[in-house]
Amino acid sequence: MSKKIQQALLSAILIVGVTLGVNAQEFPTRPIRMIVPLAAGGATDVVARLIADKLSEQVKQPVIVENRPGAQGMIGVEAAAKAAPDGYTLVFGSSTTMAAISSLYAKLPFDPIEDFAAVAKALDNAYNVLLVPSTLPINNVAELIAYAKANPTKLNYGAGTASSRICIEMLKVLSGASITFVPYKTSTQALNDLMGNQVQLVCEPTGSGMAQVATGRLRAIAVTGPNQIDEAPGVAAVAQTPGLKDYGHWSWLAFFTRAGTPAEVVNKLSNELLKVLANPEIASKIKKFGFDVVPSGPKELAALQKEAVAKYAKIVKEAGITPE
Helix, strand or coil, rough: CCHHHHHHHHHHHCCCHHHHHHHHHHHHCCCCEEEEECCCCCCCHHHHHHHHHHHHHCCCCCEEECCCCCCHHHHHHHHHHHCCCCCCEEECCCCCCCEEEHCCCCCCCCCCCCCEEEEEEEEEEEEEEEEEEEECCCCCCHHHHHHHHHHCCCCCCEEECHHHHHHHHHHHHHCCCCCEEEECCHHHHHHHHHHHHCCCEEEEEEEHHHHHHHHCEEEEEEEECCCCCCCCCCCHHHHHCCCCCCCCEEEEEEEEECCCHHHHHHHHHHHHHHHHHCCHHHHHHHHHHCCEEEEEEEHHHHHHHHHHHHHHHHHHHHCCCCCC
């Protein structure tokens, strides 16, 4: 290689380096896209929009929420995985879409760890609630297990998300109960069939689940955290059932961007998001939807994600679930 070519390459590298530095300092200079891999209107979507609005105020650029539901959240996450590595696309992922899903599917169109850069964890302790039709003679988990063992072919559970499926499969492993899985494309479809007694059990986020209980057509028999919670008054925790003290299932929600995004941009996004989450008014509004604001930065989130991938791989193996 000639000296002139070497000098030209060195100059190009220096120019790129300077450009990246300037871009990181000025970032963002145009709208940011925030992908929510769920349908509009749910608790996660509403919370994402609260965060997006405040983030937009801070960075002085529009933050546009884009709902990309379907395929257990894979459609939205895949769209984020294919985005340019420039920080202008965020995905509001969860412990399901960014961890558990890798054990439930043999071939994913993305790698939850390799294709993404962790930006900031936002929420934790997002508990679910176990629901049955109000016409079913089951009022708690102990009665559910007894009924399932006495009627091994009569109970079916519906799940429209990987989280909902793991929630009940974990219960089956620990209790030995026989409950047949019925797959659904969405949680809404599973809930509708539950109200029609087409299936007899679902595991749904507390916010949406308790809203259906209020109609009188469904009964909440347990929450999936370690203790009772304010969002589901009078409903015991699964772990309070004799023999099930090791049970626990809840989700976290966090922001990721495309792998390869400059570290300076990732750090700026993280800092701005952490400022949003530190706002008491935002935290108070989020709490009403059944989430706790438990923020952390890129390093902590990356470690949490890897830990969750290993945790769910173990659960799926113990449940004997064959990846699809």
